[in-house]
Amino acid sequence: MRIASWNTRGLGNKSRGRMVGSFVSSFQIQFLAIQETMVKIVSQPILNEIWKQFAFEAIQVESDGRSGGLIAAVLRYIPSDNVVLIVNVYAPHLESSKRMVWEQLKYIACNWSGPICFLSDFNSVCNPAERFRESIYMSCIETFNKFIINSNLIDQCLSNEEFTWEGPLGKMSRIDIVLLNSGWIDLWPGSILVAGKPDRSDHKPLVWGKN
Template structure:
């Protein structure tokens, strides 16, 4: 299951979703954006999840169905928190209603735009009234907040840092997936870190070797020329594109180091300027990687 927030799209086609997911065997539901803001998208593998019902409003999207692997009836609810106190209360009341309506274990995930504990906002000394409301709502709904152990904050903007992105699950959900864990991914170009929820890892087997019939050209002269080019092309590809993942990882690690510095109180113009440069480099390498894999998929 993949949830995307702030898509800023009025319409989403199956082509768009298949391009994101990587294949056409995919199901999805979405909430359109309002002018140039908002927009929600939930995407899933049709072989893994069978959707039965969908409920949606401007700030949330809920899909109820069955996880086919273990025949687990459940619901996923993607949330994009409001800003004002009254607007937040309205969203929480709507979520309370939808959780009761589904009557199955529920996983609520997304940007709730609120903290639960003082230490989840840099420089905070107490919870605001809205945060207290949110904490009371989570307790009243008997939701469990999955712990995030690999980072302190999920949202960064200048000197500000908060953990406003989270995953809340019902007790029944936790009983079914007792070994579930939550980790943060590299935020790259976004102000938010993506959250990755996973269970037991599946061991990978040996990678199969594949050839293309078109390689067997049959022309000895042309084949010999290709052989002569093999070494230089391999070296050129390795130097320029062979380590795209490594370069992106290095850039993301540098960005995360800057985020950590900001979290610990170290911030100045140099820090922000360096981050902008790193983000610019990351963007270029993301584009290169997308172009590379688009061509590989066609091959």
């Protein structure tokens, strides 16, 4: 199983679709979570640029104007006898709103008995070293870590990069995260998390799976 998450910062034209398609082809992705499509609905011709030669299914969450927008896409032919839960997350920026999301995700994690994967742009970090040239709020970090622990999830460390987002004035952070439970890790032992090239986004895509 090879899954990926990417805040593409827009997916409103075929050029962006080809950008994602090149990434998917290079890493042989089987499940893809996209954040910030920035369009109400991504059209089928654009989606077809992602997996041109394979049949796939995709579900979308509409953007709110130019903010947000989610896609979860999976190849149809993946053989498996396992029932797993994958949640594509695009967390808000406000701390009060984040707390509500953490409670909702914790409820899901604590009431699902099988393998779990929460992935994508959490807009949060697990420790101060994961923000560079940015404001650090320890209360936000503590709340996020408490959610991870109470949900019985494990933060997956990047094997090849320190940060996943790069902003103006040299700002950097690791806000794109993959959280797994022990059931997921046991199902695919020996897998690692790597970051790809950001291309035209300011976020690096994440790929979890075996080399």
